[in-house]
Amino acid sequence: MKSKEASEWVKAMNSQLKTHANNGSWTLIRRAAGVRPIGCRWVFAKKRNEHGRVVRFKAQLVAKGIKQKFGVDFFETYSPVANMNSIRVVLSVLVAKSYV
Template sequence: MREEFNALQQNQTWTLVPFHPSQNLVGCKWAYRVKYKSDGSLDRFKARLVAKGFHQQEGLDHNETFSPVAKPTTIQLILSLAVQNDWSVTQLDVSNAFLHGHLQEDIFMVQPPGFLNPSKPQHVCKLKRSLYVLK
């Protein structure tokens, strides 16, 4: 969890601002996953901070919902081009991917569980970048 939290802070995902009652707060929670090596043995435990996006209201908190992903057919096409043209292909494992741009709407989230800022306990996070599950 510490590694994910540090990555979120390093990428300036949010700033702490005073809470105002007019703000629609989005919750968050830690999602845990077991990562395995290619041979099936245990590699590590991964924690990811996810937003509780179901608290958002369309038109008020967001207008569109989409996530840029590559379709399997696109990946197959690129791999077949690499084979045909004798290109080298390298597989990457990105530990913290920040693929989404800056947010255009003001979205406020509670401070992550276990990482409450002791000097600003009543503040909330104003998101500058998107989190997982955020609409």
């Protein structure tokens, strides 16, 4: 990295990797023969306060999901995430109908 802020970006990347390690988000394994893993890349963002000053450097390691093949190991390679508003609506309906 040749940016003036390179040290800040490296700190943000290390923080992201440490978070993954602490959460047990992944496990390093040997690649099986004939298997092409899904790649990943870094996405960087500067978080600013109301005055426009940078308050945080954020780095996220994201999967290149476009490399997936539909229907092949779909549930092993994709983790669906529910919207919190949807969960609240379902819980509200359950309570209103006295199911809970």
